[in-house]
Amino acid sequence: METVKLTINGIPVEAPKGSTILEAARAANIEIPSLCYLKDVNCIGACRVCVVELKGRNGLVAACVYPVEEGMEVLTNTPKVRASRKTTIELILSNHNKKCLSCVRSNNCELQKLALAYGVDEDRFKGEKELTPLDTSSAYIIRDNNKCVLCRRCIAACKNQNISVIGSIRRGFATHIGCAFENGLGESPCVGCGQCIVACPCGALTEKSQTAEVWNAISNPDKKVVFFTAPSIRATLGEAFDMPIGTNAEGKMVAAIRRLGADSVFNMDFTADLTIMEEATELVERIKGAGPLPMFTSCCPGWVKYVEHYYPEMIPHLSTCKSPQQMFGAVLKSYYCQKNNIDPKDLFVVSVIPCTAKKFEVGREEQRTGDYDDVDIALTTRELARMIKEAAIQFTDLPDEKFDDPFETATGGGLIFGATGGVMEAALRTAAAMLDSTCELVDFKEVRGTAGIKEATYTIAGTEVRVAVASGLGNASELIEKVKSGEKDYHMIEVMACPGGCINGGGQPIQSDSVRNTVDLKAVRAKALYDADAKMTLRRSQESPVIKMVYDEYFEAPGKPLAHKYLHTTYVERGRF
Ligand code: SF4
Ligand code: SF4
Ligand code: SF4
Structure with missing residues (x-):
């Protein structure tokens, strides 16, 4: 060099x-x-x-x-x-509303840090300010252009996702960021990945906060409030409390949620396992002739919405499995309510997720098991951290506590869902055992790592299985184009909308440019999950006793009619505009 x-x-x-x-x-x-x-x-x-x-x-x-x-x-x-x-x-x-006291990015704002460092404490340039209404049109993001510094990091992040629904509008003093024709984000083909939020240096872009609704449910004596946490949250929540990046804070996370007032705290790795049982079954059926192939994973709602908007012709290739979040909601409002004699309308389900796209997903009508949403509120990691701070809980001093029964135990297969390649590896662990009951393979290391596109071929029970993994929607569209042109031919493709997967999701703690410059967030956070997986005795989804319990007591077997009714879904063609 x-x-x-x-x-x-x-x-x-x-x-x-x-x-x-x-x-x-x-x-x-x-x-x-x-x-x-x-x-x-x-x-x-x-x-x-x-x-x-x-x-x-x-x-x-x-x-x-x-x-x-x-x-x-x-x-x-x-x-x-x-x-x-x-x-x-x-x-x-001079054109910023300076509402730092109540801004969710206060103390985590790159502009505030610069103002402090350079002693900017008075209005030297007084004059007209461009006052703009908030864009609250989407289910997941609020744009407050009164705080925007016109850095265009959000535009670049959206372009990297091969989407570009936001851009710079007008010139000079009137310049602002928004969607075409001044439409709201909710009217655009935005997929909700939230990568623009984690790129924003200040409080101009935030998730649509729903913590107030959760506090209300907790203080309502008629509601039983249950939380479940996605696999990646344990690897990132500690960052909001100044713990080193990559700390696995699972025990403190559970303890904190319990102290917020949750009636139960469940482990979403369980429904990651359940997703794998259904998805691996679907893959084996497709390989045996039911087709079409390749089968794309469907656990990422940002990716699913991307297909619905931009590649509707690929919808038949999406697995029909609901995401782990939606499966958990369905399990709770059907099996769990029946077993515990609870009216589903009295059960308030809160998921804690790394993701803004899941705030949109909870409202998908085609995924309901009754005339109510199966998941009432999806909170991002950042919102959970804010609730913990609001309750003055000293997170780092908390003891380590365990998830609640009956959804405490899960396998390493469910745990690694949080990192790119994790869903694929978990599916391969289970599909391999389905195709060959003597197969003991658990480590499929070729699909691990932070590369945007990974490919591997495995021979299982005499069958050659070709797989690919993409994270970041720019990489996903590259793969789709190759599949469509016939240049590439796979059995299964995992796609996660966020680069690096959920550990780098749009709802995760925001690290400044100076940190991102020196730390590979994707790799360090993912390591926390793979390290925990390596130490587990149960590493394949079918080995989970909770999985055995829900099939024995309710769903019978993967792919059976009741499992299809509650755990699978359909998709809608949405159009690009
Ligand atoms: S959420 Fe994703 S798709 Fe939507 S504007 Fe932000 S980066 Fe673009
Ligand atoms: S990243 Fe934030 S501050 Fe920068 S242009 Fe986008 S909204 Fe404005
Ligand atoms: S990769 Fe994870 S965090 Fe990102 S949109 Fe998909 S599910 Fe959400």
């Missing part, structure tokens, strides 16, 4: 030719503040916060886009640089 030598603040640095000053500085552990830049997502040199001085040259340059040169002398902290950054932040704040 060709390199160039330069100095940054007098420190000798060697950097790859073609890299930017910002990349060279950060690789040498020299921080340059930035705002619109976001590693792997957005690099447009728009905000000018990352300006630096080059010795012997006039003016300032944006470090995020300016390439390193041999012998260059970079100065990142001169009076001229600091004054320029301060003015830039003052100008940004």
Whole structure:
């Protein structure tokens, strides 16, 4: 690799030719503040916060886009640089509503941090402000352009998803971010992945919070409130309480939810196992001739909505299995209510999920088991963290507690659902045993890792099984096009809308650019799940005693009529506009 030598603040640095000053500085552990830049997502040199001085040259340059040169002398902290950054932040704040006290991003806001660092505490540039109404049109996201800094990180994140339903509208002072024809996000073919939210440096994009409804249900004596938590939450919730990234906080998470007032706290890994039982059965049937192949996984609602909007011709290829969230809701409002003599309308079901798309999914009418939603509220990891803080629970001091019976036990197969490749590996563990009862295979390491597209071929009971895994919808569309053109031929494809899967979902704790620059969030969070899986004695979904119980007592066997009625679903063609 060709390199160039330069100095940054007098420190000798060697950097790859073609890299930017910002990349060279950060690789040498020299921080340059930035705002619109976001590693792997957005690099447009728009905000000018990352300006630096080059010795012997006039003016300032944006470090995020300016390439390193041999012998260059970079100065990142001169009076001229600091004054320029301060003015830039003052100008940004001159059209910002500054409602920091009640903003959900307060203390986790890159703009607030910059204002503090540069001593911006007064309105130097007073004048007209562009006041815009909130966009509350979708089931999952609120856009508050009164807080937007026009960094365009959300636009880049949406473009990376091969969707681009948001863009920059109008010019000059009237510039703002929104959808075509000034429509609300809810009227657009947005899939709800929330990748724009986790890219946003401030409080302009947030999930539609539903914590108030959950508090109301908890204080209602007529409601039995049950929570269940998705596999990835244990690997990310600790970040909201300053625990190291990648900490498995399962026990404290359960203890915290119990202290919020939940009547029961269940483990959604159970319905991840249930999904695998149904999905592996469906795959084997399709391979044996029922088709069509490839079969796409259907546990990610962002991906499902993407197919419904952008590739409706592929709907027959989607597994008919509901997602683990929706299966849990159906199990609770049918089997669990019947067994415990509860009117389903008195059971208030709260899922805790890494995801904003699941807030849309809970309202899908075709997934109901009665004249009510099976899951009442889907809370993101961030909303759960806020509830825990609101209740003044000292999360890190909590003891480790276990999930409640009867949905406590699950397998490693269910647990790894939270990472890209996890659903595929869990399905392969079970399908292999279905095709060959003597097969003991549990590790399918070729489908692990954070690569956007992974492929593998396995020979099981004499049958060659070709699989692919995509995370991030840009990668998914690349795979679909290859399948459609006949260039690629698989039996099963796992797709997760979020790059890296649910551990990097749109509802997860938001880490700033400076953290994302040095930590591979996808890999570190996923490791927490794979480490836990490796230590488990039950690693294949069919080995779970809870799975055995629900089939013996209710659903009979995977793919049977009652299982189909409650655990499978249909899809709708939605159109691109
Ligand atoms: S939720 Fe996803 S699809 Fe919708 S605007 Fe944000 S990034 Fe784009
Ligand atoms: S909504 Fe957030 S990410 Fe998008 S341009 Fe505004 S501040 Fe940037
Ligand atoms: S990958 Fe996970 S977090 Fe992202 S949209 Fe899909 S289910 Fe939700």
